[in-house]
Amino acid sequence: MIDTVLIVGAGPTGLSTAAGVSSAGRKVVLVEKEKVLGGAPILSRYAKLVPSGEWAKDAIGRMVKRVESDARVTIHRGAKVARLAGDAGDFTATLSDCTEVRAGAVILATGFTHFDSINKPEWGFGTFEDVVTTTQVEQMVAAGKIACPSDGRTPARVCILLCVGSRDRQIGREWCSKICCTVSANLAMEIKELAPKTDVYIYYMDIRTFGLYEDKYYWRSQEEFRIKYVKARIAEVTRGPDGRLLVKGEDTLVKRPIVIPFDLVVHAIGMDPNLDNPEIAKVFGVGLEKHGFIDRAEHYTSSFASTRRGIYVGGAALAPEDIDSCISHGLAMAMRAVGDLHAPAQAAA
């Protein structure tokens, strides 16, 4: 049994795994394809995180610093695993930088890919400058100013369209991306904090602010911030004669067509399976589930087992997932790997 855990991906999941494995005195090799650690919250410059309200750069930044200053963690940035040989207890990975890494267990914390709104062309992204994504608004919030990209004005009216690239069979995305409703409610409140006079609307199919997010985000956003929720089926986003954007659809509560003008239209983009998943499946010899996320073998007595013995998978590599759950999965996988290093890996039941 090789006393090292190989972790692939340094987003919240992988960072959490690394800290967990190290906390038990075991060595980690952390491989991240990007040049910086932190995953989507850092790379996409998210604003304040759900549900802590901490800035992403502080919260995830602390996770990064902890791992970067950990003598038990060796980090390879801008690198991928090119080949994996061996079996549970003694894997040998060859990295794209030609390093060879021996590891007793392997963690896939390879995350997701943001949905590309270009694939929903009738909703105006790519056609109109003032149709943006939640990621772009996160960056505006992080930079302290909400503005229409076309001319820099503060928008008088903003709408957030939920389920862009989610719950949409027409474009091959059957799944729900789980956290966009809550993130959008949070973002709507952040917009109001920066631009109190701006009216903010959220167009939804179902509001999925599950658990304790219900009053913290859904109710609070309505009662304290006057965010307006409209249950609607959106048909298209066009431009009116006065140059403002027009959101056209049907209000499904009153069964009436609606055409409403906005200055800024925000796509609440969903979580796709990581575009690299076919390659990851091949290199690591693990299965994918039908949507293209990495598959799991078991739920109860061999949690986070992938379909290959000694390789674990968690976080948004498994399914659309929120950051708190990713961190939980990361620690849980750390426990599985530390358990394997203590005693031979159990077969994935």
Place this chain on the structure above:
Amino acid sequence: MIDTVLIVGAGPTGLSTAAGVSSAGRKVVLVEKEKVLGGAPILSRYAKLVPSGEWAKDAIGRMVKRVESDARVTIHRGAKVARLAGDAGDFTATLSDCTEVRAGAVILATGFTHFDSINKPEWGFGTFEDVVTTTQVEQMVAAGKIACPSDGRTPARVCILLCVGSRDRQIGREWCSKICCTVSANLAMEIKELAPKTDVYIYYMDIRTFGLYEDKYYWRSQEEFRIKYVKARIAEVTRGPDGRLLVKGEDTLVKRPIVIPFDLVVHAIGMDPNLDNPEIAKVFGVGLEKHGFIDRAEHYTSSFASTRRGIYVGGAALAPEDIDSCISHGLAMAMRAVGDLHAPAQAAA
């Protein structure tokens, strides 16, 4: 540092923690107030679990057996922690059976309490025999027969009312119970499997089959099993002149009053904070959040920390939670505790 972890609660969360801690070669003392292990899925005799489709008695039963046959785990059944002295690294717990337990870290896996439908009297539970809860229907499915309690007949029409004891400010439950939508869609399909001629309706506010549950439960239940979903605001459940139950409310999609007869009305009951939480808070010296769930101190670099150093909290003790997440939390807390036993506990940041 005492090389033992004290775990309070032997549901999916606590069982998962126990297996995790033991996998690293550390000792566990597991204290469960009931006489049997397994928590709600075993005590309430759940049927097939979401999302694995495995029977609760098999899936959670395997988790119980693994812990019961583990020489590193000492189990106290029918016992509670009466007092806790000491600090992180060296706690001394006095159990209700007068045992003293020394532990380096403490895990609160104390779970939730099912909402008692008696607290929603206008919806007929306690008044009409054929108004039951999802828990009772789980037991019918586990026993292989769907029947009206009043006379044993197979119901021709069943409705499941979502959000009973959830998202209901009038009765002091502001939160969403997270998993009832998905569990109810699953249960509706199980009813159809046992009674194919029965019509099954689900009355909802928002359907929250998040992530990959969307097509696996929401779409499949409609397309393969013809479950009918009605967005409605329910006013009351009464009895009609022919003796059948009448569900009265407003269809919020067509804005029309609806009065529909059913043979069996099912309350999809929510998850309350554990009724013991005030006592738990006192004995363990931990804080509760505003709804009465146990509070957490941090989300990122000290995950699952309660407000007291060396004590961790996870699963449905923190918030309404699904079983997979509870198991994940359990392993994650195991990692925290194993880390503490390896090196002194970090202050909850």
